Amino acid sequence: MRVRFWGTRGSLPVSLTAEDIKVKIVEALLAAAGRNLKTRAEAEAFVARDLSFAISHTYGGNSSCVELDLGTDEYVLCDLGTGVRPFGLDVLARKGPRTPCTFHVFMSHLHWDHIMGFPFFPHAYIAGNRIVIYGCHAGIEETFRKQHAAPCFPVDFSRLSAKIEFVKLEAGRRVRHAGLDVTPKLQQHSGDSYGYRFERGGKVVVYSTDSEHMPDDAASTDEVVRFFRDADLVIFDAMYSLADTVSVKEDWGHSSNVVGVELCQHARVKHLCLYHHEPVHDDAKIASVLRETLRLEEITRSGHALRISSAYDGLEITV
Numbered sequence: 001m002r003v004r005f006w007g008t009r010g011s012l013p014v015s016l017t018a019e020d021i022k023v024k025i026v027e028a029l030l031a032a033a034g035r036n037l038k039t040r041a042e043a044e045a046f047v048a049r050d051l052s053f054a055i056s057h058t059y060g061g062n063s064s065c066v067e068l069d070l071g072t073d074e075y076v077l078c079d080l081g082t083g084v085r086p087f088g089l090d091v092l093a094r095k096g097p098r099t100p101c102t103f104h105v106f107m108s109h110l111h112w113d114h115i116m117g118f119p120f121f122p123h124a125y126i127a128g129n130r131i132v133i134y135g136c137h138a139g140i141e142e143t144f145r146k147q148h149a150a151p152c153f154p155v156d157f158s159r160l161s162a163k164i165e166f167v168k169l170e171a172g173r174r175v176r177h178a179g180l181d182v183t184p185k186l187q188q189h190s191g192d193s194y195g196y197r198f199e200r201g202g203k204v205v206v207y208s209t210d211s212e213h214m215p216d217d218a219a220s221t222d223e224v225v226r227f228f229r230d231a232d233l234v235i236f237d238a239m240y241s242l243a244d245t246v247s248v249k250e251d252w253g254h255s256s257n258v259v260g261v262e263l264c265q266h267a268r269v270k271h272l273c274l275y276h277h278e279p280v281h282d283d284a285k286i287a288s289v290l291r292e293t294l295r296l297e298e299i300t301r302s303g304h305a306l307r308i309s310s311a312y313d314g315l316e317i318t319v
Helices: 018-033 040-050 085-094 140-148 216-228 259-265 283-300
Strands: 002-007 065-069 075-078 103-108 130-135 163-166 173-175 180-187 193-200 203-208 235-237 271-276 307-310 316-318
Touching: 002 085, 002 203, 018 040, 065 085, 075 085, 180 216, 193 307, 203 216, 216 259, 216 316, 235 259, 259 283, 271 283, 283 307
Parallel strands: 075 103, 103 130, 130 163, 203 235, 235 271, 271 307
Antiparallel strands: 002 065, 002 316, 065 075, 173 180, 180 193, 193 203
């Protein structure tokens, strides 16, 4: 499987401000001071070699949308945040509007940041396309229809040209859909959220966002460890700091990088990807959290090395 991240922010989409861009330019110019960069190729090499990711790139601002590329003609997505719009535009650019496509979408939950991209998903408006939306919530179809209803959106759900289906899943029950063995798991979040364990050809990807983990709940922790067990990749909600999760933002339904490391170490996960970034965090802050997490893994490691990365719009991970 190849995992592509199209949207990695939590709660709401964000964008770089003029001040953010100015800071990046100033930092880049200071780093380039005294260097004799005469050609575009030399400048590009300097950027690639000598600038940090937080200066030369951005983690992006679209809300949750992750693609699981199985190398087939059908598409598999997790969540329909604003990241589904660039995903759809990319498919259109490669396939064109006249090629019928099938999309399988596994929904973690129905909060706005995870569904708000669907009205701007171009394939929903093209006849011949098929969109299958899977989820454990009883009101999943009603929620999507309401989002399109007046006064929220000018195009009613009934006017969408694609064939749209809804499939109800049951937490804890392993089923086979879209060429994957899929197991949903109920998570601690307002209105309920569900993680997904995807298995195919001996490889395991876990998508676990919008989930709070209570450190004093041993039974729940054991369940999560079993759910993560031996996964090749865990995409994990690390929105808050540990201090936030046990103080002012307790019961807000999100987790931290520290908890992610602990759970993945116990579960012997190969790769932890920090996800659902706090919208007030700029690129420098997200990079700082990643550095802290890498250091934490290093000093708490007990034989098993855990690879850690931080999701950004455009990141690809092959498992």
